[in-house]
Amino acid sequence: MGTFTLSQVVVTRSNEEELLSIARTLEEYSTHPTAKAVVAYFKDKGISTLLSDKFRNIVSKV
Known part of the structure; x- marks a missing residue:
């Protein structure tokens, strides 16, 4: 028998x-077409981006 693990994602920042x-910031680096609409929405609302030099976008080959 294997081990069954249950985890729950929780937002800790309020x-x-x-x-x-x-x-x-995450959507800004995304190449997904929907991300463009999300970024436009955030720009319209005046939401700023964070600086990041550690983001890697891995494109699926499916």
Whole structure:
């Protein structure tokens, strides 16, 4: 028999502006077509991006 592990993802930050900035930053680096719409929405709302030099976009070959 194997081991069954149950985990739960929990948001630990309560600063909404910071969470939106993180989300915009991730979408800014994405090549997914929907990301462009998300980034445009964030720009329109004045949500800023965070600086990141450690982001890698790995494109699926499916």
